[in-house]
Amino acid sequence: MESIVLMQTKWSQSLHVPLYLFFGGLASGMFIVAAVADLVGIKVPRFGRLSRVVAIAAIPILVLAGFFLTSHLGKPERGFAFPVFFTNYESWMTRGGWVVGSASPFIVAYAALWWFGVMPGLRRTLAVIGIPFGAGLAMYTGALLGGAGFVPLWSMKYLPILFLNSGLTTGVAAAGFSAALVWPWLREPREGARPVIAWLSVALIVMIGLELFELYSFMTYLASEPGGKLSAAPTGLFVAPIGSRTAYEYVTQGALAPWFWGGIIGVGLLVPLALTLPEFLVRRWAVPIATVKFALVLIGGFMLRWVIVHGGDVKAPLPFPPQSWPVPGVPPIPGLGG
Secondary structure (H helix, E strand, C coil), rough: EEEEEEEECCHCCCHHHHHHHHHCCCCHHHHHHHHHHHHHHHCCHHHHHHHHHHHHHHHHHHHHHHHHHHHHHHHHHHHHCCCHHHCCCCCCHHHHHHHHHHHHHHHHHHHHHHHHHHCCHHHHHHHHHHHHHHHHHHHHHHHHHHCCCCCCCCCCHHHHHHHHHHHHHHHHHHHHHHHHHHHHHHHHHHHHHHHHHHHHHHHHHHHHHHHHHHHHHHHHHHCHHHHHHCHHHCCCCCCCCHHHHHHHHHHHHHCCHHHHHHHHHHHHHHHHHHHHHHHHHHHHHHHHHHHHHHHHHHHHHHHCCCCCCHHEEECEEEEEEECCCCCCCCCCCCCCCC
């Protein structure tokens, strides 16, 4: 069997999709971080102040996610009225509409309670109940791509978990970045931000380790050609896309390799990991170093979505039997006409 590898540039022509996936995952990650910090803040007031900053900062991030999503739709008004227009419940776009519609009110209501400083009991209740919805929003951004079964790179097995990991990683980074920038305006000494940032840095080390492991597992999965051969599937039944090895090579060795190794692995994960050491050793420069580290993680989080979306340009190969006719000089095969 020979095969044709199909390529198209539909996904790489616009930044709408990677930006929506990034801001959607970031908003969910920030909400989860704010919720956890709020609960810790019952005993440690510093984390309560961190929760307030992060919860309010998540609102413009959520707005940006919604903007890039609806502006990418052919008919944006249908995005706002998805229960009426999205009726195909086998589609992850429809399911995602309900995920976004369920998670967004928690994020907005939680931030509103922090903004007005009222009903802390209700606020923390919303935090606890909303955490699974926030996690669902982050995972949905991966499931949305994984629902396209003809794209080898968009694995339903790995993308939802990978995007959840990345959402939490960027959420922690955004929390630290917000704390470093906003803390001086809270009428507190800058020293007050250092312990909070230190704990966020420790949490970030754990999240980076998990994300590196998830990326390694994902790339190993792709390199092993998990889709198998199309001929192994029952006739007429498309079980799994083949071409995973091709997608793996396109991402790690081909046109996307500099962005994968330099942007995601280098800038987004390994360099921030290395900056943790001077951050804890040079106390005087701890906050500035941490601020740079948090910013690099955010850049890497966007690059992850950018690479994954662009990797969707490689479609599953189309196997076909080799033919010798109508090659000039070769007689036609009996029974095939001619």
